[in-house]
Amino acid sequence: MSAASKGHVVVIGAGVAGLAAAHRALARGARVTVLEATDRVGGKLLPGEIAGLRVDLGAESMLARRPEAVGLAREVGLGDRLRPPSTATASIWTRDALRPMPKGHVMGVPGTAAALSGLLSAEGLARIERDAELPPTEVGDDVAVGEYVAARMGREVVDRLVEPLLGGVYAGDAYRLSLRSAVPQLHQAARTHDTLTAAVQSLQAKAAEAGQTGPVFLGIEGGVGTLPLAVADSVRARGGEILTRTPVSGLRRDGTGWRVTAGDRTLHADAVVVAVPAPAASALLRAEVPAAAAELAAVEYASMALITLAYRRAEAALPEGSGFLVPPVDGRTIKAATFASQKWGWVGAEDPDLVVVRTSVGRHHETEILERDDAELVRFARHDLRAATGLDAEPVATRVTRWTDGLPQYPVGHHARVARVREHIAKLPGLVVCGAQYDGVGIPACVASAYAAVDQLGGDLAGVRELTANPVQSLHGGAGE
Numbered sequence: 001m002s003a004a005s006k007g008h009v010v011v012i013g014a015g016v017a018g019l020a021a022a023h024r025a026l027a028r029g030a031r032v033t034v035l036e037a038t039d040r041v042g043g044k045l046l047p048g049e050i051a052g053l054r055v056d057l058g059a060e061s062m063l064a065r066r067p068e069a070v071g072l073a074r075e076v077g078l079g080d081r082l083r084p085p086s087t088a089t090a091s092i093w094t095r096d097a098l099r100p101m102p103k104g105h106v107m108g109v110p111g112t113a114a115a116l117s118g119l120l121s122a123e124g125l126a127r128i129e130r131d132a133e134l135p136p137t138e139v140g141d142d143v144a145v146g147e148y149v150a151a152r153m154g155r156e157v158v159d160r161l162v163e164p165l166l167g168g169v170y171a172g173d174a175y176r177l178s179l180r181s182a183v184p185q186l187h188q189a190a191r192t193h194d195t196l197t198a199a200v201q202s203l204q205a206k207a208a209e210a211g212q213t214g215p216v217f218l219g220i221e222g223g224v225g226t227l228p229l230a231v232a233d234s235v236r237a238r239g240g241e242i243l244t245r246t247p248v249s250g251l252r253r254d255g256t257g258w259r260v261t262a263g264d265r266t267l268h269a270d271a272v273v274v275a276v277p278a279p280a281a282s283a284l285l286r287a288e289v290p291a292a293a294a295e296l297a298a299v300e301y302a303s304m305a306l307i308t309l310a311y312r313r314a315e316a317a318l319p320e321g322s323g324f325l326v327p328p329v330d331g332r333t334i335k336a337a338t339f340a341s342q343k344w345g346w347v348g349a350e351d352p353d354l355v356v357v358r359t360s361v362g363r364h365h366e367t368e369i370l371e372r373d374d375a376e377l378v379r380f381a382r383h384d385l386r387a388a389t390g391l392d393a394e395p396v397a398t399r400v401t402r403w404t405d406g407l408p409q410y411p412v413g414h415h416a417r418v419a420r421v422r423e424h425i426a427k428l429p430g431l432v433v434c435g436a437q438y439d440g441v442g443i444p445a446c447v448a449s450a451y452a453a454v455d456q457l458g459g460d461l462a463g464v465r466e467l468t469a470n471p472v473q474s475l476h477g478g479a480g481e
Helices: 016-027 067-075 120-132 145-153 153-170 184-190 196-210 226-237 276-287 290-297 346-352 374-389 414-425 443-457 463-471
Strands: 008-010 031-035 048-050 055-058 093-095 098-100 217-220 241-243 250-254 257-262 266-269 269-274 299-312 322-325 336-338 354-361 397-408 431-433
Touching: 008 016, 008 266, 016 067, 016 226, 016 250, 016 269, 016 443, 031 226, 031 266, 048 299, 048 397, 055 346, 055 354, 067 184, 067 226, 067 443, 093 153, 093 397, 120 145, 120 153, 120 184, 120 196, 145 153, 153 322, 184 196, 226 241, 250 276, 269 276, 276 290, 290 414, 299 374, 336 374, 336 463, 354 374, 374 397, 414 431, 414 463, 443 463
Parallel strands: 008 031, 008 269, 031 241, 093 322, 269 431
Antiparallel strands: 048 055, 093 098, 250 257, 257 266, 299 354, 299 397, 322 336, 336 354
8 A cells, every 4th residue: 555545635525426535545544634615515416305305406316236335325324224216117208198118228229129119109110120130330449329329220219218318317418428438338239249239138138147136226215415424424433524615726746745725725645536527627637737637628517407396295196107208309398307205215205295306407508498597497397297297286395406517428539538537647646536527427436436546546556447448337217317
């Protein structure tokens, strides 16, 4: 273990990645200081309330079939509050009807045309079957998900299913998003099979062989927004220091270590973990690693807003299931709705007389809607909910939560950019980066990124190499955001 990893480690950023890095660094024997510019920890994870009910006002679930996030939750005492969704049934609101979410697909790409029966037109289903007749496509190092799938199976499968599923994860454009970074398993399979159908079927066979049981996703009673709070408590209990309202304005080499300037405070660190979004990371790295700073400055982000509504149960009859996704091609305002009281048993149990619904708006380059005021966003959400479900009751409470530049985009070539960033930074000892803009946007990806960064400080590059080669796929939780 290097001196850097055992000495004073300064973590810049107290989102879930920064807190996970602090937690791991403490476990490795370091003295840790976390610096956070805002007045709270947690980043995009935010617990809140509506009409007296505890809800998530940010991300609401985490992939359970990766060990990192669930393991961290258990380590910080939340194991007995992990909860699977009460229902895994969801819908697609398309062509003026709620249609069951198909099964038998990989992020919307089907293993057979029949898997999308009822969702696509007869022409769309026939186009999927033409994949078997087409010559192999060279996917190479990377390709856009939407362009590749549309070329093999037609645009309808992209527009009606791939796009809303990927949009729910990235708030992005499927025709620009990287296959290698956004659906890495499918990219690998596509390189070794002559048809896309065969690639999907190979992944389905592998999954069946693995025999994975148990829920794909988990939430936490009280909200996944309580996870960073528990990690922060654990960091403090182990002797770590967390300073909020402490923006970092300078990061410079200082002999064999680092000098971190935060307001009128100067900290001397043996190592630094930069765990802030790409624009802030770019600004911090400009002086010492200008090439990495330039790469990070080019990372684009999507903004979105969540509109959370509470209704009297007696006035709010909702369809069964956890909610629905909305394809952009249908021209609706909302992109998803989660029936939180039905999806999470603990939300429904806190007040059986109330029902909570979460809707989301905003996609990459779709900023006009987010310029509307809160009351207008609530009106848009209610209008679309009424059209989709018939829900016409007056909510007893509403909340609008805006996430400006909340989701990093993974365009074609994203993995190569991340590799270049790490290559530039690796030239300076005691400096590492982690977070959602590198190897996956979900909670397990952020935790894995943090762990790999801290391990790198100790000279163990296995985690970074694994993430660079195999990013953590961020799946969609079935409905909602």
